[in-house]
């Protein structure tokens with residue numbers, strides 16, 4: 001299920017090489033597995049080198065006015081959003097990521113290794129969400145953890161929202177990973 005067809009991988013890597021100037025490698029593979037107590041995560045099943053396509057993320061393509069309730073979508077364009085399918089949906093956020101999310105084709109996104117990924121490494125990327133009303137706490141445990149799953153530039157806005165919320169309703173916790 002997680003295996004990408006070799007010819008498709010080759011085609012997609014060609015896009016990366018052309019559009020992103022990364023290095024070329026071909027082959028497999030990722031796996032979904034448990035991450036501590038947090039649930040599931042996406043793991044490298046072999047070594048990936050920097051610049052190598054780790055996975056193509058496809059899923060349901062939604063218009064902006066359709067995704068409403070879903071909090072986990074990726075922006076494909078100004079009008080279109082991707083709700084990632086399995087296994088891409090299991091890639092967790094980290095403030096100290098080892099992969100980067102890129103636009104791959106009109107309707108798919110990709111994760112590209114930004115450092116050497118040994119087999120068995122959890123694949124994570126920086127979600128860089130905008131500040132949100134439901135306070136997406138980050139538990140990535142990186143030394144540079146920002147505390148929330150939001151982009152650096154949104155942190156001050158997020159702090160204000162969090163402050164307002166905590167003074168309104170003490171103790172109610174929300175969490176995200």
Ligand SMILES: [Zn+2]
Nearest residue numbers: 095138140145
């Ligand atoms: Zn973090």
